[in-house]
Ligand code: HEC
């Protein structure tokens with residue numbers, strides 16, 4: 249009798265468990281089906297929170313990018329950069345990238361965007377917002393591209409307010425991947441690459457990133473009303489290698505700025521991440537940005553895309569080990585070796601360039617002629633462009649290790665050429681014993697180039713406590729901003 253009772257009890261428990269399991273499977277199935285249906289979200293809904301009710305997993309993982317919140321002051325780590333960028337915004341403030349969640353905040357807080365007092369002041373054009381927010385394609389659609397590209401950065405302070413989010417990569421009506429910034433397709437066409445219309449789903453998994461992680465410049469474009477627009481343009485018409493873009497810029501005699509010390513017409517590389525990726529082992533095999541940065545996650549019966557875009561080395565089991573059979577440890581060791589190889593050449597090139605700028609400054613001071621300096625400035629321009637290209641396309645040492653070392657090698661070569669020529673010019677003008685000072689820290693570097701750091705901070709703080717707060721209130725009134733979305737977020741910067 250006892251035996252039967254036990255058997256009955258066991259069976260009942262088993263049936264109970266089975267029923268629960270079936271119910272759970274059905275529930276998951278329902279949920280998956282619900283997920284597969286596309287709920288109606290407004291075409292230009294840029295408040296990311298509005299997507300949470302429909303796509304909780306994607307939203308919650310997207311919001312995890314908030315955890316990557318460290319400010320890493322690159323000018324403090326490499327004070328030579330202050331000299332390399334003398335006369336240009338980057339000498340004022342430059343941090344390593346952090347989570348997408350901070351894109352708008354960091355853009356407003358950087359000393360590079362200055363301290364505007366109204367919609368017509370400040371050092372930067374509207375184009376500076378372009379890869380920070382889904383409000384950008386919204387404004388482009390509402391105002392037209394040319395209106396968007398006209399005027400000062402401060403013109404859109406109360407419109408461009410939500411950080412990189414759903415509408416940057418998706419059409420919310422279908423949730424398909426979509427690129428809403430026209431310059432990418434124009435760039436692809438100019439380069440003779442596959443256009444967006446020809447892109448496969450796998451291509452799109454990189455293209456959504458390429459709308460921002462690419463090299464670009466602001467092309468000055470005259471408008472009918474006599475005004476001029478600063479239009480984001482990808483310099484790809486000669487191709488997408490570092491030499492191709494150098495040629496493109498040289499042909500049009502383009503410069504981002506004139507170096508304050510050496511008087512070189514300079515180029516600033518932005519972040520040619522997609523172009524570099526293309527030349528590496530993964531790019532050549534079309535392993536997409538999303539394959540590593542947005543791996544699939546299995547949660548119960550549900551499979552979804554991890555939207556916490558960050559460092560794939562933090563979850564190698566999902567981001568690498570589906571494809572690689574060696575151990576995580578040996579892959580990591582391999583990567584660190586690549587990083588060190590890059591750093592060795594990177595630092596050498598950076599120090600050589602800082603010295604070249606200061607030596608050129610001295611040469612002007614002791615009476616060098618334009619004619620003597622022209623070939624030297626050309627070497628400096630090309631050397632720094634190449635060094636910057638290899639370093640700013642973070643982290644190209646991993647995405648494209650050989651190409652990174654090749655480019656740094658040519659940068660070092662050209663910086664060396666400049667300095668040999670400079671030694672001759674300095675000797676000719678009686679300054680053969682000049683030795684450029686060694687750059688020791690950020691403060692000393694700022695003094696060398698005469699940067700009014702304290703004044704910049706003062707202007708910025710006035711802006712942050714004043715106009716910037718007005719922008720947030722206005723944005724809320726316009727219905728494009730939910731202050732809850734940034735509640736409790738600490739406003740971090742490198743300078744206060
Ligand atoms: C930087 C680009 C990017 C952003 C920002 C982004 N997504 Fe995605 N999303 C992707 C990619 C890539 C995929 C994978 C698409 C594929 O290969 O089918 C994806 C897939 C999805 C899917 C399909 C189901 C799945 O998980 O694969 C949904 C739903 C989705 N995203 C919702 C969102 C929501 C909601 C937001 C905003 C909180 C968002 N996405 C922000 C790039 C992005």
Ligand code: HEC
Nearest residue numbers: 316345346347350351354379380416456457460537541558
């Ligand atoms: C709308 C423009 C835009 C799009 C689209 C975009 N990014 Fe970014 N990304 C940025 C900006 C801007 C930052 C720097 C944010 C900051 O520091 O405040 C950044 C930062 C990053 C970082 C550094 C994150 C960290 O925590 O350090 C990674 C990794 C990254 N992006 C990868 C990607 C990948 C992969 C895609 C495509 C799936 C993508 N991004 C799409 C603009 C974009």
Ligand code: HEC
Nearest residue numbers: 345457461521522525530535536537540560561642643646
């Ligand atoms: C094969 C995997 C893989 C692919 C494909 C890949 N990445 Fe990465 N990415 C990584 C790894 C690993 C790192 C971190 C390396 C490190 O330790 O610095 C990284 C770092 C980054 C960072 C720098 C973050 C920082 O804080 O400096 C950005 C930005 C980025 N990737 C963008 C992209 C874009 C855009 C693409 C596609 C064009 C792409 N990645 C393709 C693996 C990949």
Ligand code: HEC
Nearest residue numbers: 528529530533535539540560561567568571572579582649
């Ligand atoms: C979708 C598949 C896929 C994923 C995901 C992937 N890889 Fe790879 N990986 C490849 C392929 C394919 C190659 C090229 C192999 C060849 O050429 O024989 C490669 C090559 C490499 C190489 C050698 C080439 C080089 O650049 O030195 C390293 C190192 C590497 N992968 C590391 C990683 C790491 C780390 C991750 C995760 C962040 C990762 N891979 C994610 C497919 C992948």
